[in-house]
Amino acid sequence: MRESSGSGSIVFPQNASLSCWCIPRVPPCKRDFLPDYRVWYNAEVEYVAFLLGINVGRRIVKMAALAALMESLGYKDVQTFLASGNVRFPSGKTTPSALVKTIEGALKKKFGFDVGVIVRTVGELETMQKANPFKGIKVTPQTRRYVTFLAEKPASPMKAQRLTDEYAVLKVTPGEVYSWLEINPKMQTPDVMKLLGASYGKKITTRNWNTIEKILA
Numbered sequence: 001m002r003e004s005s006g007s008g009s010i011v012f013p014q015n016a017s018l019s020c021w022c023i024p025r026v027p028p029c030k031r032d033f034l035p036d037y038r039v040w041y042n043a044e045v046e047y048v049a050f051l052l053g054i055n056v057g058r059r060i061v062k063m064a065a066l067a068a069l070m071e072s073l074g075y076k077d078v079q080t081f082l083a084s085g086n087v088r089f090p091s092g093k094t095t096p097s098a099l100v101k102t103i104e105g106a107l108k109k110k111f112g113f114d115v116g117v118i119v120r121t122v123g124e125l126e127t128m129q130k131a132n133p134f135k136g137i138k139v140t141p142q143t144r145r146y147v148t149f150l151a152e153k154p155a156s157p158m159k160a161q162r163l164t165d166e167y168a169v170l171k172v173t174p175g176e177v178y179s180w181l182e183i184n185p186k187m188q189t190p191d192v193m194k195l196l197g198a199s200y201g202k203k204i205t206t207r208n209w210n211t212i213e214k215i216l217a
Helices: 065-074 096-111 124-132 189-200 210-216
Strands: 045-051 088-093 117-121 143-150 167-172 177-184 204-208
Touching: 045 096, 045 124, 045 204, 065 088, 065 096, 088 210, 096 117, 117 143, 117 210, 124 210, 143 189, 143 210, 177 189, 189 204, 204 210
Parallel strands: none
Antiparallel strands: 045 088, 045 117, 143 177, 143 204, 167 177
16 A cells, blocks of 8 residues: 555555455544554554653653663654653554553653653644644743643533633643743743643643644754
8 A cells, every 4th residue: 555645545556355445433532543544554653752740859851861761662763852851753553542551661660750641643743733723822032832731631621711811721622722821920830830730630741832843843
């Protein structure tokens, strides 16, 4: 099988039985289902793993050590970004939940403490970028554009709303929360993190939108 250039269509081998190429239907609510035929044919898909709560206090994970750990697990072309714990890598024959289990287990064994991991495909991040969730936001030196990744769908999600003159939740999806802040004496990044944690619990991680753009560059 190959993908024809330009058209986005799939070309099947000659004499192939059509039934053997059927892709099973999977409910869209399943997080492990990726709308990408490569997953079903065990082709490589690029992922990004976001680590939760590292390099705070004694929970130190150096990015060089993280890259080495990922390579020891058999992943190639590993790239890390910033000290907040963001690693991009290709993998085949797996699912996001399987990756989370593998990486969390390896981190625990290597560093001696639990580190939560949230995984997204590069394709998902590119879709987020194309949606331009911060359209219309004037960026100043005080502007912070946040995307908060959720490990699971919240029971009572926060609604998109302006909470103060300087902070607003712009968009909420089952997997992400997009928010905006103008840094000021009354409200800064730690205050936003506390607010998001109170609404969504501890199994979340927030990144500056600039970080996502660097990962996708």
